[in-house]
Amino acid sequence: MSLVTCHLSPGLYPESVSRKHKRIAALVEQHQGHELDRHYVGYFDCFNRQLFYEAHEVLEHIWIEDKHGLNGAFYKGLIQLAGAFVHLQKNHPQPAAALFKLAQANLEKYPPEHEHLNLVSTRGLIQTWLADLERARFEANPLNESNAPKLNLLP
Numbered sequence: 001m002s003l004v005t006c007h008l009s010p011g012l013y014p015e016s017v018s019r020k021h022k023r024i025a026a027l028v029e030q031h032q033g034h035e036l037d038r039h040y041v042g043y044f045d046c047f048n049r050q051l052f053y054e055a056h057e058v059l060e061h062i063w064i065e066d067k068h069g070l071n072g073a074f075y076k077g078l079i080q081l082a083g084a085f086v087h088l089q090k091n092h093p094q095p096a097a098a099l100f101k102l103a104q105a106n107l108e109k110y111p112p113e114h115e116h117l118n119l120v121s122t123r124g125l126i127q128t129w130l131a132d133l134e135r136a137r138f139e140a141n142p143l144n145e146s147n148a149p150k151l152n153l154l155p
Contacts, residue, residue, distance in 0.1 A: 024058055036116065037062055041153070043078060050148045052085040074114060077106030081126065088143040093133050100130040116153040125149055 024039075039062045046055035056079050063075035080103035087096035104126045112120045129149070132142040 024061055040115070044151050044153055047082055048150045052082045052089060055082040056086065071115065073106040073109050077103045080106065084129070085143065085149070088141055091141050093138040093141055097130055097133045097138065100126050113154060117151070118154055122151060
C-alpha cells in the first residue's frame with residue numbers, strides 16, 4: 001500500500017525522524033489548524049477510511065505523551081479499538097475480541113461525551129462488534145467493506 005505523499009511543514013518533526021514519524025506526519029498534516037490536536041483528528045480520518053493500523057499509529061503519538069495523564073486510558077482505548085479492526089482485517093477474530101474488551105474497559109472510565117466524542121455510541125459500537133464475534137463463536141469475521149465502522153467527532 002502506498003501512502004499519498006505531501007509536503008511537510010518545516011519544524012513538524014526534526015529531519016532525523018524515522019520513516020514511521022514521517023508517514024504519521026503526512027497523515028496528520030492536512031489537519032493542521034484544527035481546534036483539536038491534528039493527531040487526534042487524524043485518528044478519526046484514518047479510522048473512517050478503514051486505515052485502522054494507521055489510525056492506531058497516529059493516535060499513539062499523543063498517547064505516549066499522555067499515557068499517565070487524564071486522557072491516557074481514553075487514547076489507549078481508541079488505539080485498542082483501531083487495533084481490534086486491524087485484527088479483523090487480518091481475519092483474527094479472537095485477538096480482535098480481546099482488544100474490543102480492553103477498549104471497552106478503558107473507555108468506560110470517561111463520561112458519555114469526552115473530547116468531542118460520543119462515548120455512548122462508541123461503546124455501543126464495541127458491544128455490537130463483540131457480540132457479533134461471540135455469536136459466531138469467533139469462526140466468522142463480520143467485517144467487510146460495506147459495514148466498516150465510522151467514528152464521528154461532535155461539533
